[in-house]
Amino acid sequence: MAQNGKRLVDAYKNIDRNSFYDLDAAVALIKERATAKFDETVEIAMNLGIDPRHADQNVRGVVQLPNGTGKSLRVAVFAKGDKAAKAEAAGADVVGAEDLAEKVQAGEINFDRCIATPDMMAVVGRLGKVLGPRGLMPNPKLGTVTNDVAEAVKAAKGGQVEFRAEKAGLVHAGVGKASFDQTALIENVKAFVGAISRAKPSGAKGTYIRKVSLSSTMGPGVKLDLSSLLGV
Structure with missing residues (x-):
């Protein structure tokens, strides 16, 4: 059975994998534990209550992140x-x-x-x-x-990000770099979640946004408390 490396084990210290963190706390944890030798990308993953195999449940679009992605696109x-x-x-x-x-x-x-x-x-x-x-x-x-x-x-x-739901109803994207300040990352996360909310397809039934988590390229994942995203 594969074992986590010491760096990742240390990164998970004081993080309760069963707990849900508010957005401010989650971003702080991600930044604090992004210790790789390069500027890690902060990534968001969203589990949506959709079945993209049906045409009326596709989620696809673009969002302009207010603080850019930190990545230079060709x-x-x-x-x-x-x-x-x-x-x-x-x-x-x-x-x-x-x-x-x-x-x-x-x-x-x-x-x-x-x-x-x-x-x-x-x-x-x-x-x-x-x-x-x-x-x-x-x-x-x-x-x-x-x-x-x-x-x-x-x-x-300037920081436009494309998103598209995968077969399992998952959407993920980079929303900035670990070197971004706390406020910039929070604004980017809210912009992305807001775009996904507005892209809710007509065929979606029940709970649309089920789970949201943040992570960095080489760091631990942190579950978000959805109530901290209300009003996005």
Whole structure:
């Protein structure tokens, strides 16, 4: 049977795994125990009362974290002409059209977010088998198929996070770095939970948000008291 390392055992000291902590206390515990040699990501995991296999119970969307993610995203944009120029000016890392599609088809995918103008979707659509499984396919509902590519690039670079419920009804995402101050992390968590609350699908019955926990990349998980998230 696998044994936890000494560092993780120490990290769990004085944490009751059966207790639920209010948001302030949970964030403080996570920050205090993020002792890795790199700036750990603070992650949120939510267990929702949905079955994503049904179309009317899908939960998917984007949320702009008020204090960013602390992560530098590489953004690719499929566009031509003036829109391509605007994407580059806004800070896009990769911009192209058919030439970019050829690179992607060949497996050259050096970006974390993909944006496309509507007129480029005929080209991008052929890349579905490559981009789809990676969660990179542009989608108008997520604001990644748009003529306002400059704004989309700025949003992606500025802390926009995509979320999508998995088969078991779980949603998870990074909501900042352990180096963020307490207030910034709390604001980001509230923004994320608020977005999930607003994304409640029409087919969801009973309790929608069942459990929420926070953790850092290498640290312990802490269960949140849902009452501390009310009013988000």
